Amino acid sequence: MVDKNTKLTEVLVEYPDLLKIFKPYTFDYLTNDELTVGDVAENNTLDVEGFVKETNELIDVELRRDLGEKNGSELLDIINETYFEDIIDEMPVLRLYVERFISNKDVAGSEIIETFESLVEQVTGYIDYAKETLHPLVKAVIDGQDKNTITGNLTKRDELKRSILELLRKLREKTNHFVPSDGEAETQFLYGRMNAIEDTILDMLLLEDETYKD
Known part of the structure; x- marks a missing residue:
């Protein structure tokens, strides 16, 4: 407790x-x-x-998830095979829903679209960077290489993470914490999907933080 x-x-x-x-x-x-x-x-x-x-x-x-028994390499595999794949599959679909259900004819709608597009770009960039550069380096360190080889890459990762968090904050602000003002079923559906992908992104970042602590 x-x-x-x-x-x-x-x-x-x-x-x-x-x-x-x-x-x-x-x-x-x-x-x-x-x-x-x-x-x-x-x-x-x-x-x-x-x-x-x-x-x-x-x-x-809640069902307790025991991460203590998993090493850093195993955690990275979970992130790659579960979180990254879920996000890569979901965000293009969400982009289509945003374009369909959010009006770009008013300022509020335009800001939601712009913020979501920026989020897609930043999250995609984060995943590409992690998969192609950071995760292989971290696994090499786990296998015995000098940890100093990843210091600069972790700094860049932290910058990407902060950009994502700021966009998530902004998206929540622009969508009234994913509560639609018009009550339309389509918007409620979209905001529910946004809320779910936010969960996935935040959980992914938290697991990666845990991986890099050592």
């Missing part, structure tokens, strides 16, 4: 499905390893004890 001093990264690595309660409040756990459950509550003027209680109640019903 967690308390107000439990670090958010520790919670989400063990219980990634808890993203659904944390992500409306912050993405900062991906850039701040010291962020705690209590910090999230206080930063959003929530009742700390109530927020901790809600978190523990959700932990009770």
Whole structure:
């Protein structure tokens, strides 16, 4: 169980499905390893004890994913074979839905389209960079090569990650946290898909953070 001093990264690595309660409040756990459950509550003027209680109640019903038994190379394989593939398959389809269901005739619609297109570009660039450059280097380090060979590449990875997080924040802002104002079924469907792909992207980034810690 967690308390107000439990670090958010520790919670989400063990219980990634808890993203659904944390992500409306912050993405900062991906850039701040010291962020705690209590910090999230206080930063959003929530009742700390109530927020901790809600978190523990959700932990009770989540399936625990044991990453402790997997080495870095195995984690990278999971990322490549599951997260990357899901994202690569889903984002082109989502782009079509955005073009179909979001009007580009008003400022709000144009901003959603522009933000989503930027997100597709950044996430695709991230995946290409990770698959072609970073992951092979990390696996080489795991096999015994000098860790210093990947330092600069991790810096670039961090820059790409921050760009993605900023676009996710902006997309949430432009879509009212994926709550459509018009109530149309098509928009609700699209926003639900956006919300799901956000989960996948955030979980992917969190797993990669865990891989590079060592």
